Amino acid sequence: MIGLYRRVWSEKNVIARRQYWGLIFVLPCVIFFAVFFLYPLVTGFYLSLTKYTLLRPPVFIGFDNYANLLKDRLFLKSISVTLGFVVGSTAPTVIMSLFVALLFYQKFPGREGLKLIFFSPLLPSVAVVSVIWVVLLHPSGILTNVVRPLTGKAEITWIHDITLSPIVIVLARIWSAMPFYMLIWLAGLTAIPQELRDAARVDGANRIQSFWRVELPLLRPTAVFVMAVSTISAFQGFALQYVIAPNQGGPVDVNTTLGIVIWKYGFQFFRMGDAAAVSVFLFVCIMVVTGTQIALGRSDRYSIN
Amino acid sequence: MARSLTPYESDAAFETRLRKRISKLILFSTAALVALLFGFPMYFMAVSAFKAEAEILSTPFNWLPQEFVGFAHYESAFERAPIGQWYFNSVFIAAVQVTAAIFFGAMAGYGFAKFHFRGKRILFALILSIMAVPFQILLIPLYVEIRQFGWHNSYAGLIVPGLLSAFAVFMMRQFALSIPDELLDSARIDGASEFRIFVYIAMPLLAPASASLAIILFLGSWNNFLWPLVVAQDRNLWTLPVGMTVFSQPYRGEPSVGPSMAVSTLATLPVALLFIFFQRYFIEGMMVSGIKG
Numbered sequence: 214m215i216g217l218y219r220r221v222w223s224e225k226n227v228i229a230r231r232q233y234w235g236l237i238f239v240l241p242c243v244i245f246f247a248v249f250f251l252y253p254l255v256t257g258f259y260l261s262l263t264k265y266t267l268l269r270p271p272v273f274i275g276f277d278n279y280a281n282l283l284k285d286r287l288f289l290k291s292i293s294v295t296l297g298f299v300v301g302s303t304a305p306t307v308i309m310s311l312f313v314a315l316l317f318y319q320k321f322p323g324r325e326g327l328k329l330i331f332f333s334p335l336l337p338s339v340a341v342v343s344v345i346w347v348v349l350l351h352p353s354g355i356l357t358n359v360v361r362p363l364t365g366k367a368e369i370t371w372i373h374d375i376t377l378s379p380i381v382i383v384l385a386r387i388w389s390a391m392p393f394y395m396l397i398w399l400a401g402l403t404a405i406p407q408e409l410r411d412a413a414r415v416d417g418a419n420r421i422q423s424f425w426r427v428e429l430p431l432l433r434p435t436a437v438f439v440m441a442v443s444t445i446s447a448f449q450g451f452a453l454q455y456v457i458a459p460n461q462g463g464p465v466d467v468n469t470t471l472g473i474v475i476w477k478y479g480f481q482f483f484r485m486g487d488a489a490a491v492s493v494f495l496f497v498c499i500m501v502v503t504g505t506q507i508a509l510g511r512s513d514r515y516s517i518n
Numbered sequence: 519m520a521r522s523l524t525p526y527e528s529d530a531a532f533e534t535r536l537r538k539r540i541s542k543l544i545l546f547s548t549a550a551l552v553a554l555l556f557g558f559p560m561y562f563m564a565v566s567a568f569k570a571e572a573e574i575l576s577t578p579f580n581w582l583p584q585e586f587v588g589f590a591h592y593e594s595a596f597e598r599a600p601i602g603q604w605y606f607n608s609v610f611i612a613a614v615q616v617t618a619a620i621f622f623g624a625m626a627g628y629g630f631a632k633f634h635f636r637g638k639r640i641l642f643a644l645i646l647s648i649m650a651v652p653f654q655i656l657l658i659p660l661y662v663e664i665r666q667f668g669w670h671n672s673y674a675g676l677i678v679p680g681l682l683s684a685f686a687v688f689m690m691r692q693f694a695l696s697i698p699d700e701l702l703d704s705a706r707i708d709g710a711s712e713f714r715i716f717v718y719i720a721m722p723l724l725a726p727a728s729a730s731l732a733i734i735l736f737l738g739s740w741n742n743f744l745w746p747l748v749v750a751q752d753r754n755l756w757t758l759p760v761g762m763t764v765f766s767q768p769y770r771g772e773p774s775v776g777p778s779m780a781v782s783t784l785a786t787l788p789v790a791l792l793f794i795f796f797q798r799y800f801i802e803g804m805m806v807s808g809i810k811g
Contacts, residue, residue: 234712235633242626243641245682250648253659260659267665313552321545330557331549335804336789337560338741340759341782345563347766348775351575355562358577388556396805449654452743456763472654472744479658480748488658496655503650 260489267483278490288491290466291474294379298454298470299447301383302390307439310391314398315424332392339389343456346385347372350457356381372457375467382453382468390446394439401435402428441506445499451476471495560786567591567780574775591776592784595765598774601781603754604761608785611677611746611757612739618681619735620690624724626682627690628716632702642691648684653744661748675749676757680739685807686731693727694720730803733792737803740789758785 261278263271282288317328337345349355350371357369371381405428413423451472455461461477462469469477471491479488527535566574568591569583595601630642660679661670669675697720705715746757753761762785765778793800 232633232635235629235635235638237712238625238629238633238716239635239638239641241622242629242645242682242687245622246645246648246684249660249663249679250651250656250684253656253663254651256662257655257659260662265662267662316545316549316552319545321542321549323546324549327546327549327553330553332793332801333557333560336793337563337782337786338743338759338789340741340743340762341563341785344762344766344778344782345559348566348574348779349559349562351775354575355579358579388559392556393804396801400805445652449652451654455747456766475654475657476744476748479661485658485662492655492658496651499652499655500650 257489257492260485261493263486263489265485265489267485271486274486278486281487282490282494285487287466287469287477288474291469291471291491294466294468295448295450295470295472297379298383298386298450299444301379302386302447302450303440303443305383306387306390306394306443307436309387310394310439311398313391313395314402317395318399318402331395334389335392337389339452340456342385342389343453346381346388346453346457350381373459373464375464378458378464379467382457385453385457386447386450390443394443397435397439397442398432401432405431437506437509441502444502448495448499448502471498563779563782563786567776567783569776571776574779587776589780591780594774595777595780595784598777599761599764600754601758601761601784604756604758605784607676607755608740608758611673611680612736614677615680615739616732616735619683619686620725620728620732621721622682623686623690623731624694624721624728625716626687627692628694628697628720628724630687630691631694632697632699632720645684645687649688657744657748664749670749671751671755673755676746676755679745680742683735683738686735689731689806690724690728693724697723729796730799730806733796733800734803734807736792737789 260271262273262275264274264277265271313331317324317331334342351357352368352370356371357366360369361367369377372378409427409431410423413427418426449472450470454468454470454473455476458464458468462473471494475488475491475495478484478491562579565581565583568586568588569580570585570587573580573584626645630638664670664675664679667674669678701719702715705719706712710718741759742757743759746755746760750756750760758781762778762781765774765781767774
């Protein structure tokens with residue numbers, strides 16, 4: 214009996230069995246990602262080297278699509294639009310969400326309730342956010358009336374104005390993104406051991422000194438994470454520009470982000486090759502941000518160990 | 519708390535106490551202002567759905583409807599568009615995708631956490647790297663692929679690419695690491711097959727641990743906009759996020775702000791309920807996934 218047990222459960226046998234079953238458990242997931250991630254990722258690069266309109270098979274044309282993009286007015290415009298959206302929304306979001314986190318880190322009566330109200334933009338999807346903002350931005354709507362004492366105007370065409378519409382879309386984005394980043398900042402603040410603050414206090418540091426010298430340096434990983442994630446997600450700006458801006462990315466292309474260009478080329482003009490080339494460009498942009506994030510010291514929360 | 523209650527307090531102590539209270543008051547009013555600013559659009563959405571069309575945009579803003587229209591805007595929204603169908607599509611797609619991602623994610627996570635096989639590290643690293651690639655990059659080639667399968671404009675096309683997420687595998691592996699090996703080994707000694715062990719021992723331990731994961735997967739599916747937008751051409755295949763954008767345009771020359779706010783409220787309601795009842799998991803899930811980023 215013991216001999217049989219030894220034979221079946223010998224170390225080697227167990228490991229061999231495990232090897233086999235581990236692979237079986239992992240297999241569906243590996244196949245799935247091979248088919249719906251790796252394959253499209255590779256064909257994406259290939260398609261960017263072809264002329265493809267969905268009607269006839271793709272024709273290989275080398276780097277022509279990329280060469281054409283360099284002269285493409287809409288694409289070049291979309292780079293500056295995307296950068297404007299990235300900078301315009303990321304910088305205020307990151308800084309303001311830190312301030313709000315610091316505010317809600319303090320103790321005061323009614324804090325929890327107010328925090329919940331502040332979190333409410335976490336709930337709507339980006340489509341809902343867009344639809345709500347379309348109404349808030351009605352020419353004679355709420356926002357017009359809020360700024361009326363300053364402007365004196367009874368009607369402002371927010372979303373049809375080439376200067377104002379990128380600004381109000383950034384505003385909608387800041388509104389919907391802030392609570393998330395505030396959560397991250399707040400978690401970062403909470404993770405700082407109280408002893409460090411106390412030690413700084415004992416050494417005679419006031420609140421502000423303690424923030425600059427103790428808390429902010431310790432928040433560095435959080436700061437890197439918040440900046441990278443918000444930059445990456447702003448680079449992918451699409452739905453707000455698609456729904457809020459007139460004619461998907463208008464007026465006159467002032468809200469045509471790279472995401473809108475990919476959609477337009479792919480699903481309005483059926484120029485799949487060009488759309489794929491823009492995707493590759495966007496991919497490179499985002500990888501640069503990700504690389505910077507890693508270089509600046511990313512927390513290793515996604516490592517295998 | 520008034521001064522008269524503490525008659526033996528020194529002036530200095532009174533002053534610090536006063537200063538503290540003033541600072542709390544300042545903190546409270548600042549926080550209240552911030553909360554008002556960020557909460558207002560959501561309140562605006564919910565309350566406007568019950569206001570008469572002309573009153574929604576009227577000045578000054580009425581905090582409560584002057585002329586309460588009941589569910590008239592909801593009714594007219596349902597008359598105008600197949601909202602019921604869109605709602606069903608969104609629920610159906612989310613249900614299938616969340617269930618599949620939990621099951622296959624648990625399976626893969628369990629495999630990565632509890633077994634040792636050649637190439638495990640590299641495979642897991644590859645799956646993690648998927649999370650760094652945004653969906654927009656895949657949009658065009660994935661659409662082309664789905665078309666080749668003949669799945670465009672179908673439920674299969676809407677659902678299948680979202681059946682699993684790398685994030686689910688990552689989270690499930692984290693959870694599975696905490697399953698004690700002794701538990702699995704004792705089942706092995708009892709003669710249970712590895713698959714039985716997964717279904718009857720690992721799954722029941724992993725499922726409750728994945729509440730926050732399930733919420734995140736649900737949000738990802740429920741809020742998805744870009745993919746259903748390009749895959750579903752047929753109006754009856756649209757999901758709520760895609761369909762509702764129709765309401766931001768006037769309908770037959772008439773403004774449709776009320777119905778658009780009604781649909782927005784309907785689309786946000788399930789998420790709001792999740793937030794209210796599972797607040798901890800909701801916030802936890804958002805933080806680890808970065809979904810809203």
